Amino acid sequence: MNDDDPVLDDPVGRSLAGRHAALARRLGRAATYLDEVASFSAVSTDPDARDWADLAALLGPGAFADLFSCPAVPPSDWEPVFTLEGRQMIWSGGERPDGAGSEPGTGVVELGAESVPEMLDLVRRTEPGPFRPRTHELGTYLGVRVDGALVAMAGERLRPPGWTEISAVCTAPEARGRGHAARLVDALVARVLTRGERPFLHVAEANTGAIALYERLGFKARRPVTFRGFRTP
Structure with missing residues (x-):
């Protein structure tokens, strides 16, 4: 592609x-x-x-x-x-990521409508970007639970032809440093590639930690972007 x-x-x-x-x-x-x-x-x-x-x-x-x-x-x-x-980043890491999948034992689970209150709470605490009560309908959302509590998640957002955007990558402060974000992104990348599509994502230029993570997971920069919001007259 x-x-x-x-x-x-x-x-x-x-x-x-x-x-x-x-x-x-x-x-x-x-x-x-x-x-x-x-x-x-x-x-x-x-x-x-x-x-x-x-x-x-x-x-x-x-x-x-x-x-x-x-x-x-x-x-x-x-x-x-x-x-x-x-910046906009696109997947360039080959056919399939090393840590692909949400198989039993990985701790990665699929999230549905019943998980929305927990997803909104996690977004409120971590601020990964816009997320609303029906955002999960844009695509597949995956999470990591520890002792039943949702501590990390990521999902699919924009879906232009041939591509799927990975978004809402976030981890609760008390659960960081354990590789949850990497496992979630890998699992989503695997799903996207299985459909014959290619993953991409967007990240704030100042978020150097996230950029470094995505580069390690097989993403590369495609182009700089400027996000803008306005209020109508």
């Missing part, structure tokens, strides 16, 4: 138009996820005034517009909320 695959330049838009279409709201060429699923929105790759007006109408007045890595900047009456420098 081509490292320069253009679908990765618009991962939100391509996901909303494809495998996540059932989880989307659309108006014209603007789209956003259902509120309880995710915060991300998208416009066309060459947005005009009509596209921005449609997105504003879709979200409502004074609403948060999470444009993820969209390079286009909205009109001047959209209030900037945040800007975060990051």
